[in-house]
Amino acid sequence: MDERVREHAEVLVDWSARVEAGDDVVVSVAEDAHELGVAVAEALGERGANVTTLYGSSELSRAYLKGIEAGTDGDVDAEDFDADPAVDRAVFEAADAYLRIGGGRNTTATADVDRPTRQAYAKARKGVREARMDTDWVSTVHPTRSLAQQAGMAYEEYQEFVYDAVLRDWESLAEEMAQMKDVLDAGDEVRIVTERDDAPDTDVSMSIAGRTAVNSAASVAYDSHNLPSGEVFTAPYDTEGEAFFDVPMTIDATRVRNVHLAFEDGEVVDFSAEAGEDALADILDTDDGARRLGELGIGMNRGIDRFTDSILFDEKMGDTVHLAVGRAYDACLPEGESGNDSAVHVDMISDVSERSRMEVDGEVVQRNGTFRWEDGFEE
Amino acid sequence: MDERVREHAEVLVDWSARVEAGDDVVVSVAEDAHELGVAVAEALGERGANVTTLYGSSELSRAYLKGIEAGTDGDVDAEDFDADPAVDRAVFEAADAYLRIGGGRNTTATADVDRPTRQAYAKARKGVREARMDTDWVSTVHPTRSLAQQAGMAYEEYQEFVYDAVLRDWESLAEEMAQMKDVLDAGDEVRIVTERDDAPDTDVSMSIAGRTAVNSAASVAYDSHNLPSGEVFTAPYDTEGEAFFDVPMTIDATRVRNVHLAFEDGEVVDFSAEAGEDALADILDTDDGARRLGELGIGMNRGIDRFTDSILFDEKMGDTVHLAVGRAYDACLPEGESGNDSAVHVDMISDVSERSRMEVDGEVVQRNGTFRWEDGFEE
Incomplete structure (x- = not known):
């Protein structure tokens, strides 16, 4: 593993989230963020924290929302979603820290989901969002080819860009x-x-x-x-x-x-x-x-x-x-x-x-x- | 998407788990099971269920357990883990159904984790396991190259094998x-x-x-x-x-x-x-x-x-x-x-x-x- 990935994980866990032994940490790993996910899991183990790993896939989110669109007649509104579903709420209410590792395969993966659908989904999940914001949450990204493309950069060039930004004093x-x-x-x-x-x-x-x-x-x-x-x-x-x-x-x-x-x-x-x-x-x-x-x-x-x-x-x-x-x-x-x-x-x-x-x-x-x-x- | 993946998702959601509108469904997606995860997410959306997606990565599990080994002196025992960590317990206590989609990248990904470590981890999570077994849980696999290799089969041959087994009357x-x-x-x-x-x-x-x-x-x-x-x-x-x-x-x-x-x-x-x-x-x-x-x-x-x-x-x-x-x-x-x-x-x-x-x-x-x-x- 690239040593910079390990260092990124250590900055995230220690400097950013201040994880301590016994903390209940939820980690969301995007589609191509596996490698940083591995480094973070190892760091959390070393510190004696507990870890629950979510799969933060934009393609799964898109599929779910397209399914909701297909399963409802006409425009989707917030009533087509359960307000603050029990599992998601429980996850963040029980978590001490939430580490979101972005880095999917396509930054426009949800482009064909209707805007009202996305807005309705967000509206129905206000309580989940608030519970998440009440944790010690930190959002970062693992450098992926998709993000490199969005930046108009070569992959190796983009990796250097990300680590220059993240691995600071x-x-x-x-x-x-x-x-x-x-x-x-x-x-x-x-x-x-x-x-x-x-x-x-x-x-x-x-x-x-x-x-x-x-x-x-x-x-x-x-x-x-x-x-x-x-x-x-x-x-x-x-x-x-x-x-x-x-x-x-x-x-x-x-x-x-x-x-x-x-x-x-x-x-x-x-x-x-x-x-x-x-x-x-x-x-x-x-x-x-x-x-x-x-x-x-x-x-x-x-x-x-x-x-x-x-x-x-x-x-x-x-x-x-x-x-x-x-x-x-x-x-x-x-x-x-x-x-x-x-x-x-x-x-x-x-x-x-x-x-x-x-x-x-x-x-x-x-x-x-x-x-x-x-x-x-x-x- | 291969039509068989969609059919697999439908069998899983409808025949196996009997998911209904409003159900709180937890889906665990292994490293290479993304495609079936997408099809399942879409099917759950169509049925009006709620979905929370876990990342079921053996490599992350291995990294976490190796971290625990590194962070403790000598042999790992159950006391080195928190008993039934709050988030995992909350996930399964709140879930109606749990769909585990196997299909990683290496069936021996945890081979170098000490056996006592794995046993101690399992022992500390008895309550989590029981909560999981109390849901309408179903375990399946997405055909991956790693599973094909374990079976001694070509990838396409293994896909046919899996769908012959799964897509039955x-x-x-x-x-x-x-x-x-x-x-x-x-x-x-x-x-x-x-x-x-x-x-x-x-x-x-x-x-x-x-x-x-x-x-x-x-x-x-x-x-x-x-x-x-x-x-x-x-x-x-x-x-x-x-x-x-x-x-x-x-x-x-x-x-x-x-x-x-x-x-x-x-x-x-x-x-x-x-x-x-x-x-x-x-x-x-x-x-x-x-x-x-x-x-x-x-x-x-x-x-x-x-x-x-x-x-x-x-x-x-x-x-x-x-x-x-x-x-x-x-x-x-x-x-x-x-x-x-x-x-x-x-x-x-x-x-x-x-x-x-x-x-x-x-x-x-x-x-x-x-x-x-x-x-x-x-x-």
Whole structure:
């Protein structure tokens, strides 16, 4: 076995999920993630944890949903599914940790399942999802040929990309990110400015007063549930201005390019996209919260240096910032308060490596990708 | 998809497990059983059942147990495992049905796990196993290259073998087997006689008075949990005589050939085997019950016409009978009574297609493989 697979498993089990002896750990293994599954199972055995392994196959999910479509007349709605089926609920209610290892054989395996079917399925499983989110859950991927293809990369090249992103000195990255968190926690207003020759400029401001930033250092100990991670994020509000997102993205299997959003009084009042504008419109029309921001995130993982059409990696890329319309994370909000609510959470990413700056309360924190605590920073 | 895979899924879901809308079904998919898993998921969706999919990987199990070995000093015992871990227990306690789809990549994937480790693991999971047996469980296999290899067959040849065994007219086989069950239920004593030129003769008698035969027609509706099945079995006692088993078998990864057992007062008092005698001795020494019979079975699935080194198929082969030392099944016993108890249950099979007869209370029921209700039967 590639030694990097073992190291990935150890980071996942020890740094990310903080598994201890006696923990009840549920591992979901995607179709082509077998090898990392094996390494994780061995690591869990060594630590004396209990393991239950789910098969996270998109092709099985598709087959099940196509079966539901075939077995019901006309459109599928949430009533065609049992709400929160007993076994799935029991699994996550009994689990201490949930390790989701993605890496299927086809990233578009569910493309021919009707959208209402998928939405109805998700709606019927709200309780299962909440039980899962109540565990120490971590989501990662094993590098597969299918993900390499989605990234437009050769398989070996993609493996290197994944391990560069995952096998980091997380302790030291966490320390660096803590500086960004401190700035955001102390600040009241963030302004992001970028200038482009061939696209609209960005000049967008938002309030973060009273909000708490998450130092997302790829560990449940930091309220961070992705491996890799490497972003600092908070929950902004009262957004004003214009924002342009030049990093490509995929919304619901549709490629979306060069999104422009205009905000007034915290809401999107105008939008456009060079590709995928209908998919963007669908998202923004989902509910009231879908037109307000749920997240401001600052990508700080410089092990990720290119777009690979996977939000797990893209939003953590060094020299990027992202804004998400939709749901805000509770971890950013004062105890007991809830932030922007929505059924969606869609991240949109801007390259800030050139002709850009981020200000907090009028002071520049990052210019052209360089943070103020780094060499070469220009005030 | 091969139409036979779909038909296999339908037999499994409808005939075997009797799944209905709203049932909570757990499906375990082995490493190379993906395709049948997909067909089963679709069938479950069509019927409106809920599905939770486990990954039944022998390589993950091996890795976990090797991890446990690495994480403990010296020999592993049951205390090194949590008894009946919460998630696994919860899964089976909440499930209505459990469909186990075998078909890994290597039938000897756990060969280097110490036997005490495997035994300790099994011992610590008695409650999980009991919860699983309390569901409507069915065990089947998807034909894989690994199973073809174990059977000594080409892949396509093995696929045909599996579908010949599985895709039967189960309703009509169940009716035929009912005749055998009626004979056994009405009878008090079974005698099996085979003559061989190159091996010891068999002449063994056993009591079945008060016992109930199971018409194992591959459906939970018949107390039958294997697909394929096609045997009628009961729980004999007070065995006397000599029995020779010429169908090869594998005990705990050891090939065992040409077993001879001598019974007195219901117990094995002498034994030999041309190969694997030590493995046989280990089994017989497990506990008191391991030297008494737990099962007499009559193979009646003529879709299975050759030995493939898999007990799921071998014991149901037409023109064979088998005796198992060890544990008896409760379904064969009067309500509330328990039969022979043991930690083991090991089936041994005899070819009865030639120079053989089975008598019940002195009347010949089967001679040279032909039952008395079949054409060509000679009294």
